[in-house]
Amino acid sequence: MSSLRFANILLETNPRSVCYPSMYCKSDTPVLYDKGTGEWVMYGGGVYDYSTYFNSLSVMKLQRYTSMTSVTLHLELKGAPCVYQQTYGDAFAHVPLRVEDSEVSIPGSDDWQTIEIPIRISGVMVIVGFMLTTEGNVSIRNSYYELDVEDDFNDVELVLATTTFKKEKFIEHNISLVKHEIVESDEEISDHFHMYVIDNGKTLDKQKLDSNRITIVPNDNVGGAGGFTYGMILAMNQRPKATNILLMDDDVAVSPESIKRTYNLLRILKSEYRTAIIAGAMLNYEVGEDQSEDVGFMNEIADCVPVKPPLRLTQYDALVYNETFEPRKKIVNKDNEYAGWWYCCIPIPVIEKIGLPLPVFVRYDDIEYGIRAKSEYITMNSLCVWHQHFASRYNAAVERYQTKRNALIAQAAMGMTPDLDLVWQVKNSVRLELKKFCYDNAELALDGFEDFMKGPRFIAKRGQTRDSFIAANKNKEKTLSLEELQKAADADPDLIGFDIHEISRDRIDTDVPRTLPERIRDFMTDNGQRMFKTEGKGYVVIPLNGWVYPAGVIRGKRKIVAIDWYNRCGVIRTKDTERYHRIRKRLDRDLLYFKANKDRLYKEYAEAAPELTSLGFWKRYLGIDDDSIDAILKNND
Numbered sequence: 001m002s003s004l005r006f007a008n009i010l011l012e013t014n015p016r017s018v019c020y021p022s023m024y025c026k027s028d029t030p031v032l033y034d035k036g037t038g039e040w041v042m043y044g045g046g047v048y049d050y051s052t053y054f055n056s057l058s059v060m061k062l063q064r065y066t067s068m069t070s071v072t073l074h075l076e077l078k079g080a081p082c083v084y085q086q087t088y089g090d091a092f093a094h095v096p097l098r099v100e101d102s103e104v105s106i107p108g109s110d111d112w113q114t115i116e117i118p119i120r121i122s123g124v125m126v127i128v129g130f131m132l133t134t135e136g137n138v139s140i141r142n143s144y145y146e147l148d149v150e151d152d153f154n155d156v157e158l159v160l161a162t163t164t165f166k167k168e169k170f171i172e173h174n175i176s177l178v179k180h181e182i183v184e185s186d187e188e189i190s191d192h193f194h195m196y197v198i199d200n201g202k203t204l205d206k207q208k209l210d211s212n213r214i215t216i217v218p219n220d221n222v223g224g225a226g227g228f229t230y231g232m233i234l235a236m237n238q239r240p241k242a243t244n245i246l247l248m249d250d251d252v253a254v255s256p257e258s259i260k261r262t263y264n265l266l267r268i269l270k271s272e273y274r275t276a277i278i279a280g281a282m283l284n285y286e287v288g289e290d291q292s293e294d295v296g297f298m299n300e301i302a303d304c305v306p307v308k309p310p311l312r313l314t315q316y317d318a319l320v321y322n323e324t325f326e327p328r329k330k331i332v333n334k335d336n337e338y339a340g341w342w343y344c345c346i347p348i349p350v351i352e353k354i355g356l357p358l359p360v361f362v363r364y365d366d367i368e369y370g371i372r373a374k375s376e377y378i379t380m381n382s383l384c385v386w387h388q389h390f391a392s393r394y395n396a397a398v399e400r401y402q403t404k405r406n407a408l409i410a411q412a413a414m415g416m417t418p419d420l421d422l423v424w425q426v427k428n429s430v431r432l433e434l435k436k437f438c439y440d441n442a443e444l445a446l447d448g449f450e451d452f453m454k455g456p457r458f459i460a461k462r463g464q465t466r467d468s469f470i471a472a473n474k475n476k477e478k479t480l481s482l483e484e485l486q487k488a489a490d491a492d493p494d495l496i497g498f499d500i501h502e503i504s505r506d507r508i509d510t511d512v513p514r515t516l517p518e519r520i521r522d523f524m525t526d527n528g529q530r531m532f533k534t535e536g537k538g539y540v541v542i543p544l545n546g547w548v549y550p551a552g553v554i555r556g557k558r559k560i561v562a563i564d565w566y567n568r569c570g571v572i573r574t575k576d577t578e579r580y581h582r583i584r585k586r587l588d589r590d591l592l593y594f595k596a597n598k599d600r601l602y603k604e605y606a607e608a609a610p611e612l613t614s615l616g617f618w619k620r621y622l623g624i625d626d627d628s629i630d631a632i633l634k635n636n637d
Contacts, residue, residue: 001069001148001149001150002148002149002152002153003072003146003147003148003149004146004147004149004153004264004267004268005074005144005145005146005187005188005264006057006144006145006146006147006261006264006265006268007055007057007144007145007257007261007264007382008143008144008257008260009050009055009075009140009143009144009145010024010054010055010255010257010382011024011025011031011033011040011140012024012255013033014253015253015288016253016288016386019288020288020289020314022052022289022314023052023053023054023288023289023313023314024050024052024053024054024055025048025049025050025052025055026048026049026051026052027042027046027047027048027049028046028047029042029043029044029045029046030043030044031043031048034139037139039139039140039141040139040140040141041079041137041138041139041140042079042132042134042137042138042139042140043137044134044136044137045080045134045135045136046133046134047131047132047133048131048132048133048134049087049096049129049131050129050130050131050132051087051089051096051127051128051129051130051131051316052129052314052319053313053314053319053381053382054255054257054381054382055129056087056089056127056128056129056319056381057071057119057127057128057129057145058126058127058323058380058381058382059071059119059121059125059126059127059128060125060126060127060323060324061323061378061380062147063121065265065269065270065273065276065378066147066149066265066268066269066270067149067150067151067268067270068147068148068149068150068268069148069149069150070118070119070121070147070148071118071119071121071128071145071146071147071148072116072117072118072119072145072146072148073116073117073118073119073130073143073144073145073146074114074115074116074142074143074144074145074146075106075114075115075116075117075140075143076112076113076114076115076140076141076142076143077106077109077112077113077115077132077138077139077140077143078109078110078111078112078113078138078139079108079109079110079134079136079137079138079139080108080134080135080136080137080138081105081106081107081108081134081135081136082106082132082133082134082135082138083103083104083105083106083132083133084102084103084104084105084106084115084117084130084131084132085098085099085102085103085104085130085131085133086098086099086102086117086119086120086128086129086130087099087128087129087130087131088122088125088126088127088128088129089125089126089127089128089316089319089320090124090125090126090320091124091126091320091324092320093126093316093317093320094315094316094317095316096129096131096316098131099120102120104117108135108136112141117130119145126320126323126324127319127320127323127381147268149268151268151270151271153267153268154243154266154267154268154269154274155243156192156243156244156263156266156267157192157193157194157238157240157241157242157243157244158189158192158193158194158242158243158244158245158246158259158262158263158266158345159193159194159195159196159231159234159235159238159242159244159245159246160178160193160194160195160196160245160246160248160259161195161196161198161227161228161230161231161232161234161235161245161246161247161248162174162195162196162197162198162231162247162248162249162250163197163198163200163223163224163226163227163228163230163231163249163250164197164198164199164200164201164204164227164250165200165201165221165250166201166203167250167251168203168204170250170251170252170253171197171204171250172204172209173253174250174252174253174254175195175197175209175214177254177256178195178214178256178259179211179214181256181257182256182259182260183195183211183212183213183214185260187260188263189259189260189263189264190213192263193213193263194213194214194215194238194242194636195213195214195215196215196217196230196231196234196235197209197214197215197216197217198217198219198227198228198230198231199216199217199218199219200219200220200221200222200223200226200227201221202218202219204216204218206218210635213636215234215632215635215636217230217234217632219622220463220622220623221466222359222361222466222621222622223360223361223362223365223465223466223469224249224341224361224362224365225357225358225359225360225361225362225365225465226359226361226618226621226622228247228341228357228365229356229357229359229618229622230618230622230624231245231247232245232351232356232357233356233615233618233619233622233624233629234629234632234633235348236348236351236352237629237630237633238633238636239633241348242348243266243347243348244266244345244346244347244348245345245346245348245351246259246262246278246343246344246345247341247343247344247345247346247366248341248342248343248344248385249341249342249343249385249387251387251388252285252342252343252385252386252387253285253385253386254343254385254386255384257382258280258343258382258383258384258385261380261382261383262278262280262345262383265278265378265380265383266278266345273376273378274347275347275349275350275375275376276347276375276376276377276378277339277344277345277346277347277350277370277373277375277376277377277378278344278345278377278378278379278380278383279294279295279339279340279343279344279377279378279379280294280339280342280343280344280345280379280383280384280385281293281294281343281379281383281384281385282294282340282342282343282384282385282386282387283313283384283385283386283387284386284387284389285386285387285388285389286388286389286392288386289312289313289314290310290311290312290313291308291310291311291312291313291318291322291384292306292310292387292389292390293306293307293308293340294306294307294308294339294377294379295307295308295337295338295339295377295379296337296338296339296340296367297327297332297333297334297336297337297338298333298336298338298367298371298417298420299336300420301420301424301425302407302417302420302421302422302424302425304338304367307325307327307332307337308322308325308327313381319381322379322381323380323381335371335374336371336417336420337370337371337377338366338367338368338369338370338371339366339370339377340366340367341365341366342385342387343383343384343385344366344370346373350373350375354369354372354373354613355610355613355614356613356614356615356618357369357613358406358409358410358413358414358459358609358612358613359459359460359465359612359617359618359621360402360405360406360409360410360459360465361402361465361466361468361469362398362402362469363398363402363403363406364402364403364406364407364409364410365406367407367410367416368406368410368414368416371410371414371416371417372414372416392566392567393567394544394545394546394547394564395473395476396440396441396444396472396476396477396546397444397469397472397473397475397476399546399547400429400433400441400442400444400445400448400472400476400546401444401445401447401448401468401469401472401476402448402469402472403448404422404425404426404429404445404448404449404452405447405448405449405451405452405468406448407422407425408422408423408426408449408452409452409456409459409605411602412452412601412602412605412606413456413605413606413608413609413612414609415606423449423591423594426445426446426448426449427587427591429442429445429546430442430445430446430583430587431526432546432549433445433546434526434527434529434580434583434584435522435526435527435529435549435551435554436527436542436549436554436560436562436573437527437560437573437574437575437576438477438546438562438573439576439579439580439583440475440476440477440478441476441477441546442583443475443583443586444472444475444476446583446586446587446590447471447472447475448472449590449594450590451468452601453590453593453594453597453601455601455604455605456604456605456608456609456612457608459612460608460611460612460617460621462620462621462623477571478571479544479564479569479570479571480569480570480571481568481569482500482563482568482569482570485500485561485563485569485570485571485572486498486499486500488572489561489572492559492572494538494539494558494559494574495539495559495561495572498539498561503541503563505565507541508541508542508543508563508565509543510550510553511550511551511552511553512552512553513552514551514552514555518555519551522551522555526580527554527555527556527557527575528555528556528575529575529577529580529581530577530580530581530584533577534556535558535575536556536557536558536559536575537556537557537558538557538558538559539557539558539559539560539561540553540554540557540559540560540561541560541561541562541563542554542560542561542562542563543562543563543564544562544563544564544569544570544571545564557575558574558575559572559573559574559575560572560573561573
């Protein structure tokens with residue numbers, strides 16, 4: 001029987017812990033950090049509940065995935081007398097339930113005292129935690145859950161790979177956190193960890209940021225797909241060879257404790273789960289208590305959506321739900337599940353078995369790879385990053401060009417979601433943009449479709465996917481600042497009376513219902529642009545976000561003012577039936593070409609797939625060889 005320090009009792013000083021302290025400890029009086037002593041103080045008499053997202057323990061999943069046999073809570077306290085009590089949550093708990101007869105009275109002390117308390121576990125418990133009821137100030141430090149495990153520990157060498165492009169603010173902060181909290185810690189992970197930062201922008205100061213177990217790798221801009229692949233190659237070639245690679249976005253906030261717990265979880269996984277992928281959750285960077293996604297899937301209309309509904313992690317029932325959730329087979333096809341690379345830990349044997357990612361620059365690299373892997377996905381409370389919500393950073397170059405092209409490439413080359421009609425997604429996106437008079441972005445979707453139909457040699461050319469993405473950003477609809485938008489509106493006779501300061505979010509987001517005849521007419525005419533053509537009258541304000549379809553308010557209009565209130569920008573669109581018809585003819589021509597050449601294209605992509613995902617191809621694509629890899633790894637020693 002062996003024991004492992006699995007999860008530290010976590011208290012942090014960062015914007016998220018300040019704004020959402022109940023993700024760490026719920027209390028009726030503050031928990032304060034004393035800079036002078038470096039201690040955390042439960043300030044004043046009260047109840048301090050550590051049955052939280054970061055400080056409860058997911059015993060149900062630990063029993064399922066690991067050889068854990070028992071748990072001990074290690075506490076180090078000083079100060080006033082207090083009483084400990086264990087809590088737990090079963091499948092229906094909406095508040096922490098108290099374990100009967102689990103109270104432990106802890107006497108007051110001016111010196112640090114260590115208390116070891118066995119955690120009681122039963123078959124109904126999903127998560128466990130604890131409360132401390134204090135009579136005055138109590139300091140806490142160096143406290144953690146220790147697990148006894150039956151099997152021998154797994155050998156783990158963990159690589160953290162992140163790809164960055166001119167996002168110094170985020171990445172330099174994360175490098176500093178990793179250095180001080182992981183590499184320089186006295187925990188076991190510090191001797192079995194390496195971080196590679198693939199710097200696609202070549203803007204990081206390598207001399208300043210390189211350190212023991214942290215390596216900056218200047219690189220040409222090959223997108224996230226290329227950067228993460230470079231990290232995989234380094235992980236497979238380092239000595240000792242990595243057993244697992246944790247892929248993490250650059251524009252995220254992370255708690256180093258999540259990385260430590262990931263490492264510890266890998267150490268004790270049962271043999272049947274050692275090829276499972278650990279899918280960390282994406283929490284909302286702007287609303288830090290909200291979880292957006294951990295595992296995603298492609299649904300029946302080929303939209304990429306979260307498996308779970310949104311959860312507010314300061315609510316206890318959400319913590320239980322997060323661990324007990326099992327998707328219904330009729331809703332979620334497990335063959336179409338994936339884990340986003342904002343925080344995704346992949347076993348190296350999986351990479352060696354299925355090959356490297358496709359060279360698609362950005363978007364769908366992680367989706368295709370996760371679906372290709374067909375692995376078990378492990379999620380767990382506290383394994384997460386905070387990431388900007390997708391809706392707050394909508395980019396048509398990504399959502400119209402990259403996603404349409406790359407989804408088709410993934411399906412043709414790797415057989416991803418063979419039963420889904422991805423061409424319908426192209427048609428639907430084009431028609432949606434046309435109905436909203438967003439002609440530039442409709443053409444972006446067709447650009448992506450046409451580049452897919454150029455075949456695998458197009459994306460295999462070094463630098464092509466980068467250049468195509470740059471072109472897509474150049475060709476997408478251009479927005480104006482709100483000040484510029486108002487000036488443009490003032491000069492437009494169709495927008496008399498438009499005042500940006502009188503526009504509310506409610507007005508932007510509100511749609512109105514349509515009658516059945518109106519729906520039929522809109523479907524037939526694409527908002528008055530074919531068959532029964534109209535010039536349109538007046539204007540309406542709608543969201544800029546390309547996914548929305550406010551069909552009721554846009555029908556019959558001549559002008560549309562699309563506003564992104566979050567990023568404080570917008571655009572004025574004018575109905576242009578001539579351009580509409582040019583784009584529709586282009587769409588029809590593309591569909592005819594695809595129908596005539598589909599079998600050939602899919603055959604060419606399928607035949608090219610082994611090469612496109614091979615180590616030899618990627619070395620040439622990245623412009624590296626064995627000597628350059630050895631030079632990077634030599635500096636690790």
